[in-house]
Amino acid sequence: MSNGLMEVLGEDLKTSRTSDLSIAEQTRQNRARNIPRPAFNENGKPILTSVWIPSTEQLHEYRTDPFLKSIKLTGRTFPHVVENLVLLYSDKGDIVYDPMMGTGTTLYVGHKLNRDVRGSDLNSDRVRLFEERWRNYVGGEMPSAVPASAEEIPMEDNSVQLLIMSFPWFDSWTFGESKTDASMENRKSFDEFLEQAKKVYVECGRVVKPGGYIANILGNAYHKGVFYPVCMRMPQVMLDAGLELHYQFWNLRNTAEHLKVPFNRSGRDTKVKKADKGHAWDVHEDIMIARVPE
Numbered sequence: 001m002s003n004g005l006m007e008v009l010g011e012d013l014k015t016s017r018t019s020d021l022s023i024a025e026q027t028r029q030n031r032a033r034n035i036p037r038p039a040f041n042e043n044g045k046p047i048l049t050s051v052w053i054p055s056t057e058q059l060h061e062y063r064t065d066p067f068l069k070s071i072k073l074t075g076r077t078f079p080h081v082v083e084n085l086v087l088l089y090s091d092k093g094d095i096v097y098d099p100m101m102g103t104g105t106t107l108y109v110g111h112k113l114n115r116d117v118r119g120s121d122l123n124s125d126r127v128r129l130f131e132e133r134w135r136n137y138v139g140g141e142m143p144s145a146v147p148a149s150a151e152e153i154p155m156e157d158n159s160v161q162l163l164i165m166s167f168p169w170f171d172s173w174t175f176g177e178s179k180t181d182a183s184m185e186n187r188k189s190f191d192e193f194l195e196q197a198k199k200v201y202v203e204c205g206r207v208v209k210p211g212g213y214i215a216n217i218l219g220n221a222y223h224k225g226v227f228y229p230v231c232m233r234m235p236q237v238m239l240d241a242g243l244e245l246h247y248q249f250w251n252l253r254n255t256a257e258h259l260k261v262p263f264n265r266s267g268r269d270t271k272v273k274k275a276d277k278g279h280a281w282d283v284h285e286d287i288m289i290a291r292v293p294e
């Protein structure tokens with residue numbers, strides 16, 4: 001595991017280095033030191049959006065990780081992004097939950113960082129795949145992972161410190177054999193998709209503690225000649241669900257392509273390829289961070 005993000009952050013905060021430097025200089029220094037993190041100004045506000053950028057250690061570790069290498073399904077979340085979010089928004093022992101866990105990237109990475117990880121997914125085949133990989137490559141006590149809708153998360157009120165998820169983005173992907181009418185990728189109209197997103201956010205707000213965080217990794221959709229601005233509409237959905245907007249980490253998908261990350265969900269294997277066929281041209285993605293009001 002790479003050095004703790006918080007340790008590095010703590011060091012910078014102590015010396016207030018960020019306040020003395022221009023953003024460009026700070027960026028240059030971060031790159032030189034290969035540190036995957038946002039920098040913060042003297043008021044504690046993030047000034048760089050680099051949770052997306054893997055360190056050399058992270059690239060090596062996750063490229064060669066047997067658990068992560070064991071499947072090649074599309075739509076998996078970058079493990080280094082999960083790692084950076086977990087380090088930024090939770091402490092050891094905190095409950096980290098993924099209500100759309102897919103094959104369990106969040107649970108696996110969070111477990112390695114000593115978080116109390118749990119998850120659920122509507123598609124029971126994805127949950128089974130996670131369990132199978134856990135037995136084969138991790139062993140020991142398995143985190144709780146259950147088939148459930150994100151509209152009914154099987155957790156008590158105010159119990160989770162950090163919830164990480166990656167919605168389907170109202171595009172034409174299919175995430176599992178066992179998908180049902182409740183699947184977010186199954187919505188007939190964009191308005192219906194946004195309504196469901198609001199229900200999911202309300203439910204996330206119920207299980208996350210006041211002051212806790214909800215991270216969602218999102219992209220816009222473009223199909224059949226129509227652009228669906230998922231990222232632009234989501235902040236209002238989050239506000240309507242009673243949450244605070246905390247931060248937005250923006251990423252140009254091409255960056256991931258240059259890094260040749262084999263598990264990437266974007267660039268080469270999905271959107272850029274689709275763009276070649278005229279399906280999508282929007283090549284950025286967002287991590288939107290909501291906070292549960294105290």
Ligand SMILES: C[S@@+](CC[C@H](N)C(=O)[O-])C[C@H]1O[C@@H](n2cnc3c(N)ncnc32)[C@H](O)[C@@H]1O
Pocket residue numbers: 075076077078099100101102103104105106120121122123126148149150151165166167168175176182183184185
């Ligand atoms: C982008 S994938 C998540 C991938 C996951 N982070 C990983 O790394 O494997 C989206 C997931 O949302 C799930 N899903 C879709 N609609 C859902 C719903 N209403 N409730 C719970 N899960 C849902 C899909 O089954 C799919 O596994």
